[in-house]
Amino acid sequence: MARLNWGMIGGGEGSQIGPAHRLGAGLDGAFSFVAGALDHRPEAGREYGQRLGLAANRAYGDWREMLDGEKGREDRVDLVTVATPNATHFEITKAFLENGFHVLCEKPMTMTVEEGEEIVRISRETGNICAVNYGYTGYSLVRHMKAMVARGDLGKIRLVKAEFAHGHHADAADADNPRVRWRYDPAQAGVSAQFADCGIHALHMASFVTGQEVKRLSADTVSCISSRELEDDAMVNFRMDGGAVGRLWTSSVAIGRQHGLTLQIFGEKGGLRWSQEQPNQLYWMPLNGRLEIIERGEGGLSPEADRTSRVTIGHAEGMPLAFANIYTDLAEAIQARKSGRTMDPAADLYPRAEDGLRSMAAVFAVADSGKREGVWVDARPPMFR
Template identity: 85%
Template sequence: MAKLKWGMIGGGEGSQIGPAHRLGAGLDGAFEFAAAALDHRPDEGRAYGQRLGLAADRAYGSWQEMLAGERSREDRIDLVTVATPNATHFEITKAFLEAGFHVLCEKPMTMTVEEGEDIVRIAQATGKICAVNYGYSGYSLVRHMKAMVARGDLGKIRMVKAEFAHGHHADAEDADNPRVRWRYDPAQAGVSAQFADCGIHALHMASFVIGQEAERLSADTVSCIASRELEDDAMVNLRFDGGAVGRLWTSSIAIGRQHGLTLQVFGEKGGLRWAQEQPNQLYWMPLGERLQVIERGEAGLSPEADRTTRVTIGHAEGMPLAFANIYSDLAEAIRADKEGRAMDPAADLYPRAVDGLRSMAAVFAVAESGKADGAWVDARPPMFR
């Protein structure tokens, strides 16, 4: 079977996210890295692309040059990943969708709710995939949690508790560090800092696992380091459209926390607990029974978990492999579209443009509620109200 052709915008030399995408896209052999515009500096981007093995005529100097070059080729890319600074996501994603390309966009998909609604409508009108890289939803046991909830193992879901709290921005002496400062500057980051950066990952994972969307929320936001204009800590209460209650804490000043993404789900018949830093274990407590530890790769798991497990039980699988599961989903979706068939339902789990839109609506709702001393506000995008 011929490989699909994949391209990347952003993620150049020294990028934090670029290598994870290149590892994830290439891991299963479904995609060939065929084209890229890796740097805002044209010469550096072209040179780095060629060092990574790209042909000289497909190592582009800008995304505009890449769009013009790829749209005219018979062997054009099947999928492009957008991993540029946040404020550029909308323009690039829109341009490639309208030119007939499938897109995987890093989060946040857009900077405003209105832009998010535009992307959803464009994806619907073109029939092209617009995925958003909520990559943590690719973990095998996160998908097994979703399967357990969907088949009723927990009964009716009562509450979900999500956290994404770290302490890597806790030093007030870093106030002028440009790698930190921009995150708390409204001119560069928008209306939210920590919730928009990390909180939306926790919210997406909660919605993904329980199969419910945030309907209303109340937020307490604070800048614990006084020089910051935007929040570095937020506590958000949520009400989901299926009746579940949500509690979400996100922080960048939690000294002692490293990554800090965790999820707990409590239903009528049992509870689940998972942490990204120990992704191979899922803790399951059925009502009235003993605590059980579910291991990634063990026998008897769901098709969704089995499909996303590559190495044998007891060996670690980490974030690049979770990204690889998103790319595996997308490869299956693109091949199914090319072949005119239904895709494997166990692979139909990649985050969509609507997820990116709902996240941006939640960002603005958290900012609004935080300024109003925690008033309850509508968390839904206008087009879904």
């Protein structure tokens, strides 16, 4: 099967997320990296793009130049990844969708619920894919959790407990560090800091695995470092549309925690526990049974897990490979559209614009509830109520 053409906006030299996307997109040979506008400084972006192997005429100075350059080409990019600062996601994603491109946007997809609803409408009206990079859902055993829930291994889901807590912003002396400061500045980050940055990953994963969406929530938010305007810790209780109860803790001041993304699912017939820092093991406790450790790569797993596991059992698969699974999902979706066939259902798991919209609605709901001392609020975007 011929490779698809891929381009990237943002993710330039020194970027935290750019290398993970380039590794993920190229890992399985589904995409060729052919175009990019990689830096807010045009010449730096052009120079870095050429060092990465882009042709001089496709190493663009900015995203508008890239849009103009690509939309008229017969070999134009099939997928554009948007990995720019948060406030620019909406404008860039909207422009490329409206010009016939498929888009993978970093989270948060937009800065407001209204922008999110517009992206959903554009994606639906044009038929162009808008995916959102909730990349941790690409882990093989997270997909196996989803499959176990879907086939009824746990019975009716009663309770979900999600965490994304780290301690890397716990030093009050970092108040003037520009890499930290912007995250807690409403002018740059919006209405939420820690929940919008990390909490929505945990919340999306809870929905992804259970197949249920969040309806209502109550939030306790706090700035443990008093100089911060936005929260650095939040505890969120939520109710899901399939009846599950949810608890979510997210923090950036939990000293001793590193990454801290964990998910536990408890049903009538058993419970599951997974941690991103030990992604090769899934703990399964059947009701009245004995604790089992499911290993990534072992025999007898679900098609969703098998499809997303590359190396033999006992060898770690990390975050770039989880990102790669999002890219292989998208490659399968795009190739299926090109050939007019139905895509592999085991690959039909990439996060959609609808997921990005729900996350943004949850961000505003958490901010609202937190300001009103935990009052329960509707967490759904208006178009889904």
